[in-house]
Amino acid sequence: MSLFLRPSFSKGIPNTFLRKKRKWPHSPYKTKWHHLFDQQQAMQNLKQLASSPPPSQIQGKTQNPNKTPYLLSCLVTSFKAYDCEPTTGAYRFLVKTLTQNSQFTELDLVLLHLQNFEKFETPERLFSDLIRIYGDNGMFREAIDLFFRIPKFRCVPTVCSLNSLLSILCRNEEYIQLVPEILTRCRIMNVRIDESSFSILISTLCRIRKVDYAIKLLNSIIDDGFEPDRKVYSLILSSLCKQKATSSSQVIGFLREMKRVKLCLSIVDFCNVIRYLLTKGKNIDAFGILNDMKTEGIKPDITCYTMVLNGVIEEGDFIRAEELFDEILIFGLIPDVNTYNVYINGLCKQDKVEEGYKMIGWMENLGCKPNSETYKIVLEAFCKLREFNRAGEIWREMKLKGAQNLHAYRIMVCALIRRSEIVEAFQLIEEMVNRGFVPSSSTIEEMISVMCKAGFVAEALLMLRKVFDHAIVLQAGAWEALLLGLKLNPGLTNATLANLVNT
DNA sequence: TTAGGGTTAG
Incomplete structure (x- = not known):
């Protein structure tokens, strides 16, 4: 004062x-x-x-x-x-x-x-915030009541508080059903809905896997003169790609539609389409999309290339795979461990396993550390060619580098069993279990089946004992293999069985 | 540069 x-x-x-x-x-x-x-x-x-x-x-x-x-x-x-x-x-x-x-x-x-x-005049923000809080606390009825009470607070409700209400209701299975009624009441109250509200509704439809309805809503709002933003289109495209029932013509058609309305397509949009096509086995189409990207002026990144490269290799088109790998380097992209894994797998598919192994050295020199999967690919390829000595060498290298994983153990165990080195196979199973690599029930089934077919029924039973110790549930196939094995081995006396089970 | 997204084969 x-x-x-x-x-x-x-x-x-x-x-x-x-x-x-x-x-x-x-x-x-x-x-x-x-x-x-x-x-x-x-x-x-x-x-x-x-x-x-x-x-x-x-x-x-x-x-x-x-x-x-x-x-x-x-x-x-x-x-x-x-x-x-x-x-x-x-x-x-x-x-x-x-x-x-x-x-x-x-x-x-x-x-x-x-x-x-x-x-x-109470600011609308207070209500939109409170509606969100009600939503977070599961108080949907209170949220709806508050929204329709807003005028009593000397405040005109707009799309802001409506969007708050829509987003909380759309997250709840029960209250989502009230959305159409609320929208009708909003029209009477003169609350103008805009693109942001439709975007909430379309996202919800996509989330609850009603992509068809999302597309219908999109088309109807376009007819009404609204201009939905790129994000809404991208979301629908990505949902279409995730939906199993979607046909590739639907996906490609929607992508074309996005181009037609002159939307700026993103790398994510193309990536989604490529992944979708690859899962449908349309590897060549995926390759085509990669080219489309380039013509649209979008530089594919290493993830896109890795996906397409894998598709091309799956097709057995190794010439195109080589070209693609060269293109990655020409474009200045740095292949990562996934890219190398795909490429090495391609080499192995052509029985060029030694080349694949050499590639591991090269990638290391280029600063890309191989992972367990890299070694696993080569290990498996050597086993497939029955080059067990080389497989053994790879295995020892993996051991030195700590690159053993569950798959690699499975491959090695199966390889040893195939070579009738049952004692070694057992030691390896013991080692893997002790190291925390609990074999899956399908792996166990495979091992038991291989053992029984090779006549090592007693050993298979011993493994069963180990399996029970780790509370692994066996599928019917494993039991079938065991029973078949027992039938083929009448020499296995009751005493032996009892002895095995009680070990 | 990041975001999200990527690899085997049984």
Whole structure:
């Protein structure tokens, strides 16, 4: 206050108004400043009161839910003390504090007070935030009621609060069904829906795998003159690609449609289409999409190339695979471990396993560390060619580098069994189980089946014992193989069996 | 540069 008096004193003019009226002179500037200052003081006071527990709680009494909640009375008294009207900020503070403490009964009374006793226009933001909070707490009915009550708070609901409501309802299986009715009521209330609301609805339809409906809605809003953004199209495309029942003509058709409406297609869109085509075995079409990308001016990244390279190799088109690998390098892309794995697999498919093995050295020199899968590919290829000595060498290298994994163990165990090195195979199974590589039931089934066919029924039973120790559930196939093995080995006496099972 | 997305074969 002294700051205000200083200028008049410094000029030596006596403040006669103050002396005569014993009141501060009013200037619009001072009034506004004072008003804001008072509100700030009241707000500070409110926060201070809120941080200390209410007297009833100190005395250990429970509050009467019908009485004015403590925080609300703090708000009223604080602002009264400074002779000013409560601000929206104060109410937002109350809403935040009460919702954080899950005091929703108190919150209802605060809202009622805001609705009936205040005069100011409540900002819509308060409602959209509260609707989200209600949604997070599973209070969908309260959220809907609040939305339709907004006009009572001297506020015009717009698409902002509607979108809040739509996004929470669309996340709930039960309340999602109320969305059409709510949209109809909104039309009566003159709440203008725009692209953002449709985007919520389309995303929801995609999420619940009703992509056909999403496309229908997209088409109908375009007819109504709306211009959905690229993200909506991308989402539909990605959902189409994820849906098993989608035909490739549907996917390609939608991609064409995106091009037709002159949307700026992204690398993700192309990537999704490529992945979809590859899963459908349309490897050559996937290669075509990669070329389309380039003509559209989008540089495919290493992931796109790796996927397409794999498709081309699957087709057995090794010349094109070589060209593609060269193209990766020419474009300045750095192949990563996945790319090398795909490429090495291609070499192995052509029985160029030694070349594949050499590639591991080259990739290491180029700073790309091979992983367990890299070795596994080569290991498996050597086993397939029955080059067990080379496989053994790879296995030892893998051991040195700690690159053994579950698949590699499975391959080695099967290779040993095929070579009738049953003792070694057992040792390896023991080792893998001890190292935490629990074989899957299908692996066990495969091992038991191989063992039984090779006549090692007793050993297969021993393995069964190990399997039980690890609580692995066996599929019917394993039991079948065992029974067949037992039938083929009548020499296996009951005593031997009992001995094996009790080991 | 990142985002999200990628590899075997039984």
